[in-house]
Amino acid sequence: MLSQEIVNNLSHSSWIRAMFEEGEKLRKIHGKDNVFDFTLGNPDPEPPKEVKDALKNIVLDAQPGMHGYMSNAGYQDVRQKIADRISSDTGLSFSTDHILMTCGAAGGLNVVLRSILNPGEEVLILAPFFAEYIFYVSNHGGKTVIIPPSKDSFDPDLDALKNSITEKTKAIIINSPNNPSGHIYSEETLNKIFDILKSKEKQFNSTIFVLSDEPYVKLVYDDTDVPSILKLYDNSFVINSFSKSLSLPGERIGYIAVNPKMQDVDLVISCLAFCNRTLGFVNAPALFQKVIGAALDSSVDVNIYKERRDTLYNKLVSLGFSCIKPKGAFYLFPKSPIEDDVAFIKSAVKYNLLLVPGKGFGTPGYFRISYCVSLDTIKNSFPAFEALAKEYNL
Numbered sequence: 001m002l003s004q005e006i007v008n009n010l011s012h013s014s015w016i017r018a019m020f021e022e023g024e025k026l027r028k029i030h031g032k033d034n035v036f037d038f039t040l041g042n043p044d045p046e047p048p049k050e051v052k053d054a055l056k057n058i059v060l061d062a063q064p065g066m067h068g069y070m071s072n073a074g075y076q077d078v079r080q081k082i083a084d085r086i087s088s089d090t091g092l093s094f095s096t097d098h099i100l101m102t103c104g105a106a107g108g109l110n111v112v113l114r115s116i117l118n119p120g121e122e123v124l125i126l127a128p129f130f131a132e133y134i135f136y137v138s139n140h141g142g143k144t145v146i147i148p149p150s151k152d153s154f155d156p157d158l159d160a161l162k163n164s165i166t167e168k169t170k171a172i173i174i175n176s177p178n179n180p181s182g183h184i185y186s187e188e189t190l191n192k193i194f195d196i197l198k199s200k201e202k203q204f205n206s207t208i209f210v211l212s213d214e215p216y217v218k219l220v221y222d223d224t225d226v227p228s229i230l231k232l233y234d235n236s237f238v239i240n241s242f243s244k245s246l247s248l249p250g251e252r253i254g255y256i257a258v259n260p261k262m263q264d265v266d267l268v269i270s271c272l273a274f275c276n277r278t279l280g281f282v283n284a285p286a287l288f289q290k291v292i293g294a295a296l297d298s299s300v301d302v303n304i305y306k307e308r309r310d311t312l313y314n315k316l317v318s319l320g321f322s323c324i325k326p327k328g329a330f331y332l333f334p335k336s337p338i339e340d341d342v343a344f345i346k347s348a349v350k351y352n353l354l355l356v357p358g359k360g361f362g363t364p365g366y367f368r369i370s371y372c373v374s375l376d377t378i379k380n381s382f383p384a385f386e387a388l389a390k391e392y393n394l
């Protein structure tokens with residue numbers, strides 16, 4: 001009766017959701033302050049004042065027609081502001097045409113994938129990865145090809161990358177800062193990846209697009225540089241959103257920036273607008289486009305997340321967990337003390353500690369901790385982490 005593919009997907013869909021449901025059960029039994037739920041990447045700091053002020057002003061001053069249908073790409077004035085910001089950051093010449101407002105990064109990724117994929121074409125994703133990519137690619141008839149990380153780093157295994165590219169490879173998704181590892185790829189690493197793509201394009205006489213999924217680009221610590229992929233690779237899209245940087249995930253607002261140097265750029269832009277319409281988004285939410293226009297340069301206070309990262313990282317390392325200190329996003333991705341990360345996170349549940357197995361991100365042997373919880377919750381969870389470390393003789 002239903003789509004077999006979707007019914008099958010239900011049975012191996014989100015580990016994050018599964019653990020969150022487990023948390024709901026535990027909260028009913030033990031009370032919410034006694035359950036340490038590190039599962040969801042749902043930002044808890046309030047949106048910055050600029051967002052709230054903009055929202056009030058826009059509602060009070062709403063011009064006639066502001067809530068109507070519009071160009072599928074979004075409001076011209078908002079796209080112009082984003083184009084100006086990216087032009088000044090990259091030195092490239094962005095105009096309004098190169099910007100398409102979307103329903104978050106998820107909407108943007110689906111619009112790009114729908115626009116570029118033919119049935120059976122392949123999309124490379126770098127483990128560890130945001131698990132929804134697999135479904136987004138299959139939504140549009142594509143196949144994901146997973147590239148493992150190299151040993152003891154979250155950079156990709158470049159030999160595996162080389163060997164995985166075929167004449168069917170259409171795109172690669174790069175997510176830096178990364179969910180779940182918080183890793184940021186250096187310019188050197190990105191250039192190595194792009195050199196491989198370019199040499200394979202020559203070999204197969206094909207085009208391989210780069211989709212740079214950047215919802216965490218403003219959540220960066222220790223002055224780490226996040227290299228601009230737009231400057232390094234012509235056939236690139238940036239897919240961005242304000243879900244994390246402005247704590248607005250429920251408002252579904254983001255954008256696609258198309259590299260002005262992209263091959264057949266005008267046709268690509270027309271395809272994106274067509275897909276934004278026909279996938280049923282029609283256009284990004286009108287009110288929040290205007291809010292973004294007014295609050296584009298603001299961001300949540302990154303120091304809130306930095307303090308949480310440092311507190312949690314220091315504690316885990318002092319307990320004997322092995323973890324690469326993340327440079328961005330709001331996740332830690334330590335090694336599981338045993339190979340079976342699912343068994344490990346199940347044993348954490350008895351201390352009311354909710355974690356997500358690395359398996360859910362294509363990287364077994366690790367686990368993810370999302371620090372979208374208060375510093376008090378983090379500190380109150382320490383006895384539970386201590387008990388877990390003791391259980392595994394760390």
Ligand code: PLP
Pocket residue numbers: 041103104105106107130175178179213215240241242243249253254
């Ligand atoms: N990409 C990554 C890596 C994410 O972690 C998320 C959300 O957690 C998304 C995309 C989707 O974000 P949005 O809320 O902007 O659709």
